Amino acid sequence: MTTNPQENTNKDVRRMVLKALTKVETGGYSNLVLGDALGGEQFNKRDGAFAAALFYGVIERRLTLDHIIKGRSRLPLEKLDKSVLGILRMGLYQLLYMGSVPDSAAVNESVLLCKATGKTSASGFVNAVLRGFIRDGKPLNLPDNNNLPLRLSVEYSCPLPLVRLFLKRFGQEAAKGLLEKSVGTPPLYARVNTARISCEALVARLAEEGVQAVPHEVIPDCISLYHTGNLEKLRAFEEGLFHIQDGSSQLCAFALNALKGMTMLDLCAAPGGKSFTVAEQLQGSGSVLSFDQYDFKASLIQKGAERLGLTNIKAAVGDATIYNPELPSADRVLCDVPCSGLGILRRKPEIKYKPLDSFGSLHDIQFAILQNGARYLKPGGVLIYSTCTLRREENEDIAQEFLCHNPTFAPMPLPELLKPCISVQPNMAVILPQHFDTDGFFIAAFTRTQ
Incomplete structure (x- = not known):
């Protein structure tokens, strides 16, 4: 039987997704794995979007999908062939969450995928599980509310x-x-380059290019973007009128309250969004020194600053844990430290499957960066410690430990805008995704008293 080109393409897309999911299961980072997979295949834009949706969706909903499979398979999950298990997850995800895929196509393509990957003997089993799920009305059969x-x-x-x-x-x-808020497509936010254009004017410019932009209800100069296509091809992007930055990161930069003429150090700056936002707030004055331990990341920050026309940014290679006596004292210091990432599960869903005890080693580097950052701060200046995680051990505990070890520092109350998120003290905020429809985030502010 012959098939049309679209059917062949779909089969290839699903086979690629299955291989990519297997790599993530063995420890690969989802964004890197998918990027490599898409880069090595000739897929059109639609198929690429389908692959991304299926790939991230299966990772995100893995436990839900496995719960369904457990209820319909005589074999326990650990006894199922890994490829067959992957095919079942993909088929169920299409049936439950991808309305654009007809039920018949989800089943038929799953059976074909069994045959294409050398699992022909399992094709009947896969067909029976998926068709039985459809026949029964696609029930989740969630556990009782008592648990x-x-x-x-x-x-x-x-x-x-x-x-x-x-x-x-x-x-x-x-x-x-x-x-x-930990599942589903995350919002796409941009920060208006206020050094070049107003929020209202940018919304109008983007509309001319077919992009819907909606100002955030709470976060100043933050817009949500819809129907963007290739962002880097937009004239507004090429002209440096905005940069992509989640709303939570914009709030972090807002908490610094950088004023004209100030010097700011961003010790863990890549990809550069917070540095860009602060540089815009400085209105072309002062200086922002942005650092990353890798040269290629520092170069990307500098290129981004050049696109935005921010001449008051200088990016360089630097280790955030090691004091550099050649750097100037600063009015503002930002330590946005490496963390477990439990606030960005919508963007990197594989993070949630890591054992919680695997994050214990982060404390030492987080505290070292904060301690080092404090050495650069002028008296009366503001030091911000931030993460994109929600664990107390990486957030409030680090902030309180810092104050215990540094008697010349005091808590600095956060702006009124962050009042709904205030944690154990007025200088600490835990931003949950539902507060502003952003990533989860933590911010703690300190000032040097002498």
Whole structure:
């Protein structure tokens, strides 16, 4: 039987996604794995978008999908062939979450994928599971409400230890809101380059290029973007009228309250968004010194600054844990440290499957960077410590430990805008995704008293 080119392409796309998912299962980073996979194949724009949606969707909903498979397979998951398990997950994800894929196509393509990957003997099993799921009305069969942690774990595909952590730390209502925001397509935010254009004018310019831009209800000069296509091809992008930056990172830069003529050090600056925002706030005055430990990342920051016309930024290679006596004292210092990333699960869903005890080694580097950053701050200046995680051990505990070790520093109250997110003290904010529909984030502010 002959097939049309579209059917062949779809089969190749699904085969590529299956291979990519296998690589992530063995420890690969999702964005790098998918980038390599798409870069090595000749897929059109539509197929590339389909591959990305299926790839990230299966990772994101893995526990939900496995719950369904457990209820329909005589064999336990660990006894299933890994490729067959991957094919089942992909088929179920298409049936549940990809309305553009007809049920018949999801089943038929899964069966063909079994044959294309040498798993012909499993094709009948895959066909039976998927068709049975359709016949029964595609039920999730969630656990009983009496076991809330387990129900939330299955419903939002979040490991039980992490669900329990969220429930204990934030309470039932906030934890459920957080989990709801941990799945689905994340919003795309841009920061208006206020050194070149106003928010209103940029919204109008983007509309001329077919892009819908909506100002954020709370965050100043932040816009949500829709129907963007290739962002880098937009004239507004080429002219440096905006840069892509999540709203939570914009709030972090806002908390610095950088004023004209000030000097700011951004010790862990890549990809550069916070440096760009602060440089814009300085209105061409002062200086922003941005550092990353890798030369190619520092180069990307400098190129981004040049596109935006921000001549007051200088990017360089630097180790955030090591004091550099050649750097000037600064009015503002930002330590946006490496972290476990539990606030960005919508963007990197594989993070949630890491064991919680694997994050313990982060403390030493986080505290070292904060301690080092403090050495550069002028008396009366502002030091910001930030992460994109939601673990107390990486957030409030580090901030309080810093104050215990540094008597010449004091808590610096955060701006009124962050009041809904204030944590244990007025200088600490835990931004949950549901607060502003952003990534999860933590900000702590300090000032040097002498």
